[in-house]
Amino acid sequence: MTVTVISLDEYAELINRASGAGLTADQLLDETVSFDSLGVDSLGVLGVVSELEQRYGLEPDSGADHSKSATALLFALNRRLVDAGLLTAGHTEQSIVIDAPYDEVWRQTNDVAAWPELFSEYAKAEILQTAENSVTFRLSMHPDENGTVWSWVSERTLDPETGTVRARRVETGPFEFMDIVWTYRKVEGGVEMRWVQDFAMKPQAPVDTETMTARISTNSSLQLALIRRRVEERARLAA
Structure with a gap:
């Protein structure tokens, strides 16, 4: 089974649902923007990760570094999806x-x-x-x-x-x-x-x-x- 790559709109909605933030996709366009600057604390980031793992059926990654920019976390998710065979390499x-x-x-x-x-x-x-x-x-x-x-x-x-x-x-x-x-x-x-x-x-x-x-x-x-x-x-x- 393969999945559709998450869009920036979907990613913003997911962050909002997990953290209570009110973000739009445009606020995530800066690749260096941190979760902290977006008003999303560490618990909110963990909520984002948990939502993503549940959505795609991924095993929890207890050793992951979640103190990343929003873009870095999205990349980490996409890499996990590739490794799980949910996104086709190439x-x-x-x-x-x-x-x-x-x-x-x-x-x-x-x-x-x-x-x-x-x-x-x-x-x-x-x-x-x-x-x-x-x-x-x-x-x-x-x-x-x-x-x-x-x-x-x-x-x-x-x-x-x-x-x-x-x-x-x-x-x-x-x-x-x-x-x-x-x-x-x-x-x-x-x-x-x-x-x-x-x-x-x-x-x-x-x-x-x-x-x-x-x-x-x-x-x-x-x-x-x-x-x-x-x-x-x-x-x-x-x-």
Whole structure:
């Protein structure tokens, strides 16, 4: 049995239910934000962990360090789900509903050159080549904790008729491969944007496929919520 990756909205609701806080997903977008700064004490954090364990049928982890940021705890949960076989290593699938016109969501999220203003993880997006409904580009991330800037080339092929985008890394770096499918569809409340990612890490990569699955699951929850907020804000201003 596999489970759906917890969204940032669901995570905020779970924290609220366990601790009595009144958080929104937007308050969890800062990856460094601590539970203490959110007004959630140690008992509240234990309640969050207990709720997560009960929800997914995980054995209690009495030795876990729960004095973490909200993001770190979400990553730890995702890693436990991978280890338990509830999340498939090398595969993630997540979605979010954006309250904005379909054409606006499609335009903003496929404007690769503007991705540094849409995602928090990218410092630079350089367009290398364009053709009809396809683009090849280089993405550069912000420096990591060691000062390393990760950069790679990807390509995207758009199918506006079906609301589908297929993307892959051309320069795979630590990955054996990385493929992503984006789909868009109109639903009640707006536009559902879904990411399906399939990948595997090289044997010499600094992390294994299981750890990367937990990282991507956690980061995608954050990025989807951030994209929703920014697209909706821009759509309101343009209305």
